[in-house]
Amino acid sequence: MTKFIIVTGGVMSSVGKGTVAASIGLLLKARGYKVSVVKVDPYINVDAGTMNPYMHGEVFVTDDGAETDLDLGHYERFLDINMSKYNNVTAGKVYFEVIRKEREGKYLGQTVQIIPHVTDEIKYMIRRVADVDKADIIIVEIGGTVGDIESLPFLEAVRQMKLEEDEGNIVFVHIALVEYLHVTGELKTKPLQHSVQELRRIGIQPDIIIARSIVALDDDTKKKIALFTNVKPENIFSSYDVSSSYEVPLILENQGLPLNLLKKLNMKYDGKANLDSWVKFVKSIHDGNKTVKIALVGKYTKLKDSYLSIKEAIYHAAAMLDIKPELIWIESTDLENSSVNEKLYGVNGIIVLPGFGKRGVEGKIKAIQYARENNVPYLGICYGLQLAIVEYARNVLGLKDANTTEVDPNTPYPVVTLLDDQKRMTQVGGTMRLGAQKIILKDGTIAYSLYNKSEVYERHRHRYEVNPTYVDKLQKSGLVVSGVSENGLVEMIELKNHKFFVATQAHPEFKSRPLRPSPLFLGFLKAIIS
Template identity: 75%
Template sequence: MTKYIVVTGGVLSSVGKGTVSASIGLLLKERGFRVSIIKIDPYLNVDAGTMNPYMHGEVFVTEDGAETDLDLGHYERFLDINTSKHNNITAGKVYFEVIRKEREGKYMGQTVQIIPHVTEEIKKMVTKVGEIEKSDIVISEIGGTVGDIEGLPFLEAMRELRLDEEEHNVIFVHVALVEYLSVTGELKTKPLQHSVQELRRIGIQPDIIIARSIVELDDETRRKIALFTNVRPEYIFSSYDVQTPYEVPLILEKQGLGNKIIYKLNLNQRNQASFEEWSKFVNSVKNKEGKRVKIALIGKYTKLKDSYLSIKEAIYHASSQLGIVPELLWVESTDLEKDSDAGKVLEQAEGIIVLPGFGSRGAEGKIRAIHYARTNNVPFLGICFGLQLAVVEFARNVLGLSGANTTEVDPSTSFPVVSLLDEQKKVTQFGGTMRLGSQRIHLMKDTLVYSLYGEDVIYERHRHRYEVNPSYVDSLQAHGLIVSGVSDNGLVEMIELKDHRFFVATQAHPEFKSRPLRPAPLFTGFLKAIIGK
């Protein structure tokens, strides 16, 4: 029988529910349970695919090609699992399904309402994940903050789920901010109290509270929270500031959260939890004594670092394995087009990564960075649009095709070395219509990429509409560009240069499959080239 944990948030958004949810999942997985995890987003978008990164952060792509919330990246990295389209539920998906059923007459003439029709659909989507994945425990993180209008149907659905299920099958974990006033040295619990009151007003009593704060809770503050929330002190936990989010499972385990959840769900622990390998990884990430390396990350959304969250984490995974300390130099690509000071950052960098991103804004800045890396023998990694612009730069400056470009940036270019995929030419809707998800890549032997992966065929996740124009591939190769990986139908997937310390670009997004204990090979190879290994 599947058990359910519902994680809610209070006081403000971005309080760390995703990290806490992933941490809970890890605590339970280490005890031998099969855990599934869902992110519920109350916005009306069907998925995150059409949203600007400044609005939403990174769009995380799953194996089956779903464009989802970045929290699914946390889940995959912490639990070392692959999520799917079923693991991200949005209000848009729910209402779309309810309206579809209404149009098909599935409700037999009923007046379709939030209760029971919308809430029933939400419950079906949550329980379906447990059925598909044969889960012992399903964790559902409800995005946003208690009190948000758009979140009410989801909270109501979870309240109903607790009624529907047998006793001990559903518990609620509430994550809320406890503000620390540095002037007086006080922890203020009133906002957390109000958020719990709001939950109780709609019929949900938290079983466990996780207080998010700068400093660790003291016993007096814990007792005060207990008094005003009707949650016993031993079920109130502290998620305080740590050097890395990967440390959160360890501090919660130390406080006994895993055992308390097992008790609340009336489960018998299957394994003795061991966090030895995880602890080693956390210590290596926290270690600041290793060799420091400066890496320039060139993108058009660098003012919000979460726009490239998986890439940042992939760098930390590989750095940990190699015992080095990465110093990330974020460079806005538009600044490279007009600001000489931004160009000086390239001179400081020991390695350059050109980040993904669509559209013309900042494209020439990225090309400038690629040109610098190629001509100065600086280790370079290009991801998705980074590969396409690396081809543009090579075509302009090596083949001599002045004005060469991608048709995404310049539809009238005389040398369209990057062009729209054939299957994209008739696409009229933007949501969920790119080349998405896990795709097979055939690696060429005797190439750098092949040596990094050590396999003839690999699978990496994709998210793009444009490709290297096949008409130019022979010419590019004749001038020294190596196509080191191709798709089943011959699309360029990987490129590299032979006489360069490390010049590799990929159409794929290898960052999505990087794990703390299994770094992505391209990131490991990139960093090894920087330190000369």
């Protein structure tokens, strides 16, 4: 019978629930259990696909084409498993399904209400993951903060699950901020106490509390929390600030959290967890011998979580190569009105980041031109490929007004155009070319040498393509199309006689893992240090 660990958060958002949920999953998987994770998002959006990155960070894409919350990226990286559309439950999905059933008469004339109809749908979607993933343990992260109006139906649903499941089948883990006052050197627990009171008011008593703080909790603070939350001190753990999120599983392991959870779930474990590879990886993050400067050029760089998976993919490859990357975030709009030589001088590599729309495009094109002309290793991702085509058409082919029709629908040289099937789309959400797509690699190219195979699958999220009309002309002038889709779309390009100039229509960052870095990011960093 599947067991459930319900993770809730208090005091504030972004308290680290995703990292802790992923860490718990890693620690239980290291003990031989099959684990999966569900992220519950209370927003009314059906998925994260239509959100501005400044609102919610990056949109993480799964193999089956779901546009999801970025926490699914944490789960995939920590547990080294693939998530699916079922692993992200949103209020939008729930209400959409309830309304569909009501319109079809499935409720047999009943008055459709939050309880039981909405809560029943939530419970069904959570339990469905257990059926789909065949997991021993399902970790359910409830998004948002306890006390939010939109979270109430989801908290009510998991409260009901506690009643419906056998004793020992569900454990509640509450993560809340404990503020540290630098002036007095005190840890203040009152906000955490109030968040637990709010949980208890709706019928949920946490079994375990994880206090998120700058410094580790002392025993006196744990006793104080225990007194006001009805949770014993031995069930209170500390998730304190560390230099890398990949350290969190190790600090929770050292405090005995996984064994505590297994005991509460009536699950046995004898022996030592297999964490040797993870410990080695974490050590590699800090012990890099050579520092390299990597410029990341994008339009949402003020919120680093907009490109979370790319940042992590760099760290994965760097750890394997014993490199310490120094990430230099450059807003592409800043390059449009300043000297690109001044901004990019001295960097060891350039990545042009994905994005949409007109803002900052000319700055990205200037960065691409700088990389191409100065033999600086370059990696272009999604828009970074499309704009590399635009730059090449303008400055090598001499098509001065070349552009993508996304930016200039009236360009005389539309080297990047809307995909044919996108021309018929009337809705925005969930209609892009999404998910894992086959890429056929050309023998003898850099891309082929990095993957060491002729066919690979990478995840996609785009509406535009390299215009097939211009492909022959581009290739005759020296640009190499090193990867294509099954139906001939340009998937990867590269340049000869360049230290490393590779761009892909795909998002290889989504499949990068701490112990299995993305081949493209690995090749990019190898070129930098060669």
